[in-house]
Amino acid sequence: MDISKSHYKKMVEKASPNSRLGANCAKAFVVGGLICAFGQVLNSLYMFWGANADQAGTYVAMSLIFLAVLLTGLGKYDDLATFAGAGSGVPITGFANAMAAPAIEFKKEGYIFGVGAKMFIIAGPVIVYGTLASMVVGVFYFFFGG
Amino acid sequence: MQYLWAFLVGGAICVIGQILIDKTKLTSARILVLFVVAGVILGGIGLYPRLAEFAGAGATVPLPGFGNLLAKGVKQEIDQVGAIGILTGGLKASAAGVMAAVALSFLASLIFEPKSK
Secondary structure, rough: OOHHHHHHHHHHHHHHHHHHHHHHHHHHHHHHHHHHHHHHHHHHHHHOOOHHHHHHHHHHHHHHHHHHHHHHHOHHHHHHHHOOHHHHEEEEEHHHHHHHHHHHHHHHHHHHHHHHHHHHHHHHHHHHHHHHHHHHHHHHHHHHOO | OOOHHHHHHHHHHHHHHHHHHHOOOOOHHHHHHHHHHHHHHHHHOOOHHHHHHHHHHHHHHHHHHHHHHHHHHHHHHHHHHHHHHHHHHHHHHHHHHHHHHHHHHHHHHOOOOOOOO
């Protein structure tokens, strides 16, 4: 078979985006799913130790945030994120990583504009628009009921 | 069984995020904002709590679960204290998570050095 280089390049371009998307999605699915399943295991454990459903949920979030910040400090969360993409970014651990990573990265710029400000470079927008949306929900709930 | 559902639903939510990253030009920060706001809205109209009922951590651990928590918090607060809850509910519900992340991230910045590139 005689295929010119440019033709081959076109074939690769045609074939690769989808397979890359498939592989990325598979990795995101497995890693994201495992983080959530691990959260569910922790949840059962905390309820077994006497927490009610709301408390257990809070403890699970705290535990996952702690682990994510620790792994971020050790430089391991980056490796996970390279592999898993959204699988490690979308769970609450990704939110914790998005705060801890710039906090560590920018400490050389000082504790005010480095750590204090850069910590919220991604978490800030999330909190701003999350709480604003919650106000909108609150207004509707207050005037029109649930 | 609840672990399987947590795995499947949590994984599926992450796949949505991955498709958004690969297929659109949205940055991950925009996607996180989108997911939280989507969680607030789905929580507000009562759909997300239904998902959380059978998926457990599969629904509450991904970021839309954080949004759902805000919506739940604002409703509870309005039930308890009235209109002022519109202002206080969201931040109150998110307080534990945000404060933990702030405190631990600050601690991490004291302990760990950035990786040299």
